[in-house]
Amino acid sequence: MKREIHAISTGRQSIESLTTIVEEIHPFVDAIHIREKSKTASEIYQIVQKLLENEVPLDKIIINDRVDIAYVCKVQGIHLAHHSLPVYAVKNEFPGLRIGYSCHSLVEARKAEKEGADYLFFGHVYATTSKPGLPPKGLKQLKNICRGVNVPVLAIGGVKPSNIPDILQTGANGIVLMSGIFEAEDPKGAANDLVKKVNKGTGGYT
Numbered sequence: 001m002k003r004e005i006h007a008i009s010t011g012r013q014s015i016e017s018l019t020t021i022v023e024e025i026h027p028f029v030d031a032i033h034i035r036e037k038s039k040t041a042s043e044i045y046q047i048v049q050k051l052l053e054n055e056v057p058l059d060k061i062i063i064n065d066r067v068d069i070a071y072v073c074k075v076q077g078i079h080l081a082h083h084s085l086p087v088y089a090v091k092n093e094f095p096g097l098r099i100g101y102s103c104h105s106l107v108e109a110r111k112a113e114k115e116g117a118d119y120l121f122f123g124h125v126y127a128t129t130s131k132p133g134l135p136p137k138g139l140k141q142l143k144n145i146c147r148g149v150n151v152p153v154l155a156i157g158g159v160k161p162s163n164i165p166d167i168l169q170t171g172a173n174g175i176v177l178m179s180g181i182f183e184a185e186d187p188k189g190a191a192n193d194l195v196k197k198v199n200k201g202t203g204g205y206t
Protein backbone atom coordinates (compact mmCIF):
# COMPACT_ATOMS: atom_id res chain seq x y z
CA MET A 1 0.00 0.00 0.00
CA LYS A 2 1.40 3.40 -0.97
CA ARG A 3 2.35 5.59 1.98
CA GLU A 4 0.51 8.87 2.01
CA ILE A 5 1.38 12.41 3.09
CA HIS A 6 -1.54 14.70 3.91
CA ALA A 7 -1.32 18.42 4.68
CA ILE A 8 -4.05 20.17 6.70
CA SER A 9 -4.77 23.89 6.60
CA THR A 10 -4.50 25.72 9.91
CA GLY A 11 -7.70 27.74 9.93
CA ARG A 12 -5.52 30.71 10.88
CA GLN A 13 -4.34 31.88 7.47
CA SER A 14 -5.88 34.20 4.92
CA ILE A 15 -7.33 32.75 1.72
CA GLU A 16 -4.38 34.31 -0.11
CA SER A 17 -1.67 32.70 2.08
CA LEU A 18 -3.45 29.36 2.20
CA THR A 19 -3.90 29.08 -1.56
CA THR A 20 -0.33 30.28 -2.25
CA ILE A 21 1.04 27.49 -0.03
CA VAL A 22 -1.22 24.83 -1.56
CA GLU A 23 -0.13 25.86 -5.05
CA GLU A 24 3.50 25.27 -4.00
CA ILE A 25 3.10 21.98 -2.14
CA HIS A 26 0.52 20.02 -4.09
CA PRO A 27 2.97 18.07 -6.27
CA PHE A 28 4.63 16.66 -3.13
CA VAL A 29 1.62 15.55 -1.11
CA ASP A 30 -1.22 13.08 -1.68
CA ALA A 31 -3.97 15.20 -0.18
CA ILE A 32 -4.57 18.71 1.10
CA HIS A 33 -7.32 19.11 3.68
CA ILE A 34 -9.19 22.38 3.69
CA ARG A 35 -10.03 22.51 7.41
CA GLU A 36 -11.32 26.00 7.91
CA LYS A 37 -13.80 25.80 10.75
CA SER A 38 -14.50 29.53 10.95
CA LYS A 39 -14.79 30.21 7.24
CA THR A 40 -18.18 30.25 5.51
CA ALA A 41 -19.23 27.81 2.79
CA SER A 42 -18.85 30.65 0.32
CA GLU A 43 -15.25 31.31 1.43
CA ILE A 44 -14.33 27.61 1.27
CA TYR A 45 -15.90 27.37 -2.20
CA GLN A 46 -13.84 30.41 -3.19
CA ILE A 47 -10.66 28.68 -1.94
CA VAL A 48 -11.39 25.57 -4.03
CA GLN A 49 -12.15 27.68 -7.13
CA LYS A 50 -8.90 29.63 -6.69
CA LEU A 51 -6.94 26.38 -6.39
CA LEU A 52 -8.62 25.04 -9.51
CA GLU A 53 -7.77 28.21 -11.47
CA ASN A 54 -4.16 27.68 -10.42
CA GLU A 55 -4.12 24.09 -11.62
CA VAL A 56 -4.21 22.34 -8.28
CA PRO A 57 -5.87 18.98 -9.13
CA LEU A 58 -9.27 18.51 -7.51
CA ASP A 59 -8.29 14.94 -6.71
CA LYS A 60 -5.70 16.29 -4.26
CA ILE A 61 -8.29 18.24 -2.27
CA ILE A 62 -10.21 16.96 0.76
CA ILE A 63 -12.82 19.10 2.49
CA ASN A 64 -13.10 18.84 6.27
CA ASP A 65 -16.58 18.28 7.70
CA ARG A 66 -18.60 20.06 4.95
CA VAL A 67 -20.05 17.27 2.81
CA ASP A 68 -22.08 19.82 0.82
CA ILE A 69 -18.94 21.64 -0.34
CA ALA A 70 -17.06 18.39 -1.07
CA TYR A 71 -19.95 17.18 -3.24
CA VAL A 72 -20.50 20.44 -5.09
CA CYS A 73 -16.78 20.92 -5.78
CA LYS A 74 -16.22 17.27 -6.85
CA VAL A 75 -13.02 16.97 -4.82
CA GLN A 76 -11.14 13.78 -3.81
CA GLY A 77 -13.03 13.37 -0.58
CA ILE A 78 -14.54 14.40 2.71
CA HIS A 79 -12.89 14.18 6.13
CA LEU A 80 -15.27 13.67 9.04
CA ALA A 81 -14.78 14.22 12.78
CA HIS A 82 -16.84 13.26 15.83
CA HIS A 83 -18.99 16.38 15.39
CA SER A 84 -19.66 15.70 11.67
CA LEU A 85 -22.41 13.76 9.91
CA PRO A 86 -22.11 10.01 10.63
CA VAL A 87 -19.82 8.05 8.32
CA TYR A 88 -22.61 5.59 7.31
CA ALA A 89 -24.95 8.44 6.31
CA VAL A 90 -22.33 10.07 4.09
CA LYS A 91 -21.35 6.69 2.59
CA ASN A 92 -24.98 5.94 1.73
CA GLU A 93 -25.64 9.24 0.03
CA PHE A 94 -22.25 9.83 -1.57
CA PRO A 95 -20.69 6.43 -2.33
CA GLY A 96 -18.25 8.06 -4.77
CA LEU A 97 -16.60 10.30 -2.16
CA ARG A 98 -13.48 9.05 -0.40
CA ILE A 99 -14.30 9.26 3.30
CA GLY A 100 -11.74 9.86 6.03
CA TYR A 101 -12.46 9.87 9.75
CA SER A 102 -10.52 11.25 12.74
CA CYS A 103 -10.55 8.60 15.46
CA HIS A 104 -9.17 8.65 18.99
CA SER A 105 -9.64 5.02 20.13
CA LEU A 106 -9.84 1.49 18.73
CA VAL A 107 -13.59 1.34 19.34
CA GLU A 108 -14.09 4.51 17.31
CA ALA A 109 -11.71 3.27 14.60
CA ARG A 110 -13.55 -0.04 14.17
CA LYS A 111 -16.93 1.70 14.13
CA ALA A 112 -15.79 4.11 11.41
CA GLU A 113 -14.31 1.25 9.36
CA LYS A 114 -17.54 -0.74 9.66
CA GLU A 115 -19.58 2.26 8.57
CA GLY A 116 -17.50 2.72 5.42
CA ALA A 117 -14.55 4.98 6.19
CA ASP A 118 -11.86 4.58 3.53
CA TYR A 119 -9.01 5.70 5.80
CA LEU A 120 -8.50 6.93 9.36
CA PHE A 121 -6.50 9.61 11.11
CA PHE A 122 -5.34 8.67 14.60
CA GLY A 123 -3.93 11.14 17.08
CA HIS A 124 -2.74 13.29 18.33
CA VAL A 125 0.26 10.97 18.48
CA TYR A 126 2.73 13.55 19.83
CA ALA A 127 2.18 16.72 21.83
CA THR A 128 1.12 19.56 19.58
CA THR A 129 0.17 23.19 20.06
CA SER A 130 -2.93 22.38 17.97
CA LYS A 131 -4.35 20.34 20.89
CA PRO A 132 -3.25 22.29 23.96
CA GLY A 133 -3.66 20.57 27.33
CA LEU A 134 -4.65 17.20 25.83
CA PRO A 135 -2.19 14.36 26.50
CA PRO A 136 -0.75 12.73 23.37
CA LYS A 137 -1.85 9.18 22.52
CA GLY A 138 1.66 7.90 21.67
CA LEU A 139 3.09 5.25 19.38
CA LYS A 140 1.82 2.23 21.33
CA GLN A 141 -1.81 3.22 20.83
CA LEU A 142 -1.10 4.07 17.20
CA LYS A 143 0.27 0.55 16.67
CA ASN A 144 -2.79 -0.91 18.33
CA ILE A 145 -5.11 0.97 15.97
CA CYS A 146 -3.06 -0.06 12.92
CA ARG A 147 -3.33 -3.73 13.96
CA GLY A 148 -7.01 -3.47 14.76
CA VAL A 149 -8.40 -2.25 11.42
CA ASN A 150 -7.92 -3.07 7.75
CA VAL A 151 -8.18 0.44 6.33
CA PRO A 152 -5.13 2.73 6.09
CA VAL A 153 -4.29 4.63 9.30
CA LEU A 154 -2.44 7.94 9.12
CA ALA A 155 -0.68 9.47 12.13
CA ILE A 156 -1.55 13.06 13.07
CA GLY A 157 -0.34 15.48 15.72
CA GLY A 158 3.21 16.68 16.31
CA VAL A 159 4.53 14.86 13.26
CA LYS A 160 7.96 16.07 12.09
CA PRO A 161 10.72 14.58 9.93
CA SER A 162 12.62 13.17 12.91
CA ASN A 163 9.72 11.06 14.19
CA ILE A 164 8.64 9.61 10.81
CA PRO A 165 10.72 6.38 11.09
CA ASP A 166 9.11 5.59 14.49
CA ILE A 167 5.64 6.32 13.12
CA LEU A 168 6.12 4.05 10.11
CA GLN A 169 7.37 1.23 12.37
CA THR A 170 3.89 1.05 13.92
CA GLY A 171 2.36 0.00 10.60
CA ALA A 172 0.86 3.43 9.90
CA ASN A 173 0.24 4.08 6.21
CA GLY A 174 1.25 7.69 6.30
CA ILE A 175 1.50 11.02 8.04
CA VAL A 176 -0.53 14.18 8.39
CA LEU A 177 0.98 17.59 9.10
CA MET A 178 -0.45 20.99 9.79
CA SER A 179 2.18 23.38 11.24
CA GLY A 180 5.11 21.42 9.79
CA ILE A 181 3.95 22.36 6.30
CA PHE A 182 1.59 25.34 6.49
CA GLU A 183 3.67 27.22 9.06
CA ALA A 184 7.08 26.20 7.73
CA GLU A 185 9.44 28.94 6.55
CA ASP A 186 9.71 27.03 3.28
CA PRO A 187 6.55 24.90 2.82
CA LYS A 188 7.68 23.48 -0.52
CA GLY A 189 11.09 22.46 0.89
CA ALA A 190 9.39 20.94 3.95
CA ALA A 191 7.00 18.91 1.78
CA ASN A 192 9.84 17.73 -0.44
CA ASP A 193 11.83 16.56 2.64
CA LEU A 194 8.80 14.66 3.92
CA VAL A 195 8.46 12.75 0.64
CA LYS A 196 12.07 11.60 0.89
CA LYS A 197 11.70 10.62 4.53
CA VAL A 198 8.40 8.74 4.04
CA ASN A 199 9.65 6.78 1.04
CA LYS A 200 13.08 5.97 2.44
CA GLY A 201 13.73 2.27 2.02
CA THR A 202 10.68 1.65 -0.17
CA GLY A 203 12.62 1.85 -3.43
CA GLY A 204 10.80 4.82 -4.88
CA TYR A 205 9.73 8.41 -4.47
CA THR A 206 6.26 9.48 -5.56
Ligand SMILES: Cc1ncc(COP(=O)(O)OP(=O)(O)O)c(N)n1
Pocket residue numbers: 080081082083102104124131
Ligand atom coordinates in the same frame (compact mmCIF):
# COMPACT_ATOMS: atom_id res chain seq x y z
C1 LIG B 1 -11.45 12.22 22.31
C2 LIG B 1 -11.49 13.38 21.37
N1 LIG B 1 -12.69 13.77 20.87
C3 LIG B 1 -12.72 14.81 20.01
C4 LIG B 1 -11.59 15.51 19.65
C5 LIG B 1 -11.59 16.68 18.71
O1 LIG B 1 -12.37 16.50 17.62
P1 LIG B 1 -12.01 15.64 16.35
O2 LIG B 1 -13.08 14.65 16.11
O3 LIG B 1 -10.65 15.05 16.46
O4 LIG B 1 -11.97 16.69 15.21
P2 LIG B 1 -10.97 17.85 15.02
O5 LIG B 1 -11.59 19.04 15.65
O6 LIG B 1 -9.67 17.48 15.66
O7 LIG B 1 -10.86 18.00 13.54
C6 LIG B 1 -10.38 15.06 20.16
N2 LIG B 1 -9.22 15.66 19.78
N3 LIG B 1 -10.33 14.01 21.05
Ligand SMILES: Cc1ncsc1CCOP(=O)(O)O
Pocket residue numbers: 008123124127128129130131156157158159176177178179180
Ligand atom coordinates in the same frame (compact mmCIF):
# COMPACT_ATOMS: atom_id res chain seq x y z
C1 LIG C 1 -6.38 18.43 13.49
C2 LIG C 1 -5.58 17.67 14.45
N1 LIG C 1 -6.10 16.57 15.05
C3 LIG C 1 -5.25 15.97 15.88
S1 LIG C 1 -3.75 16.79 15.97
C4 LIG C 1 -4.28 17.94 14.83
C5 LIG C 1 -3.43 19.06 14.37
C6 LIG C 1 -2.02 18.67 14.07
O1 LIG C 1 -1.22 19.79 13.92
P1 LIG C 1 0.37 19.69 13.87
O2 LIG C 1 0.74 18.90 12.64
O3 LIG C 1 0.78 21.13 13.74
O4 LIG C 1 0.83 19.06 15.15
Ligand SMILES: [Mg+2]
Pocket residue numbers: 081102
Ligand atom coordinates in the same frame (compact mmCIF):
# COMPACT_ATOMS: atom_id res chain seq x y z
MG1 LIG D 1 -9.01 15.49 15.87
